[in-house]
Amino acid sequence: MKNFEQLGVKKEFIKGLVDLKIVNPSEIQLAVIPLLINSKTDLIGQAQTGTGKTAAYGLPLLHQIDPKRNQIQGLILCPTRELGQQIAKQLFKFTKYSEQIFTESVYGGEPIDKQISALSRPTHIIVATPGRLIDLVNRNVVDLSCVKTVVLDEADEMLSMGFQKELDEILGFLTTVENKWLFSATMPEAINLMIKKHISFGAPHITINSKNVVNKDITHQFSVCDESEKFYLLLQFLKSEHKNRGMIFCKTKVMAQTLSKQLIAKNILTDALHGDLLQKERDKVMRAFKNESLQILVATDIAARGIDIDGLSYVVHYQLPDKEEYYTHRSGRTARAGKKGISFSLVTPKEKKTLKFFERALSIDFLQIR
């Protein structure tokens, strides 16, 4: 197996990777880095969450930046603020020992003025949510005319969040771009259309583990119970996990809020993350969860997308998602970077057939816990 140096990654970036304990390239990194590094091409990359897609595109992108030119040369589009900040942070760490490459992240939900003044400093790479980027472009405060590489990260989620029009618009005005790299955990029909429209015909399509979209380090478990017994079973499960950290998913924000209150009443350190929170409140919750003053995060699907937090031992599906893609995304919060994790579903007798469907669609096996 090749190491990062053999894949063509510069020594100065490798030093930054070592600090992050990234030593052996993951599958997607092995496949994608040699194709992208120092070459001009479009690419489609498909791999489950937690497989290291950020470095897979981030390292080749960094190689294409000329730090001496004070121009925006790379653009990364992603669905949420949290994800954008996470990506920018990773790139910053990769470049700890290299010539300075400046990345700025911009996103909605925060006063635009602060971001505008941040952009007046030298910036080589922008990480942006689509809506905010368009806003900045319309105000003429961001110059994308020198962008050579565009990355669409979590493209499936950007589409399901309704960013189709914004993405079309952005890709439409980026006429000088030489490389478009699209990454997605899943390939629903809307993504295929997007690819037909914007990615050059015949671009390499790298799929890692396509039959097994769900990470194999995850054990899938379920218990059958009535709605009224769920909370009790959840407490049993949490007890068996002792002080381990994890996330609990609900379908609705009302359920997420209610459940988080119920858990707090049991002296469990938790809070809820859902779409109705103000950006400031979201940040506060995320900070508390990251610095481990919260043990558990209760979340809705959209609010939690793409969040990369180390050391989560489990994910609980307090309410099953409607779509198998969401099951994959939820479960992908655990068992990151080669660690093991449990994905535990609480289902009513009626919902057992949804599990059967997930088993077939995702090629996974559920183990019943009684």
Ligand code: ADP
């Ligand atoms: P994805 O975007 O595919 O969901 P990320 O890029 O967010 O995955 O990476 C998930 C986690 O794995 C991060 O904490 C990252 O630092 C770590 N990671 C990435 N590549 C490697 C590697 N080759 N070896 C070990 N850890 C890695």
Ligand code: MG
């Ligand atoms: Mg990612």
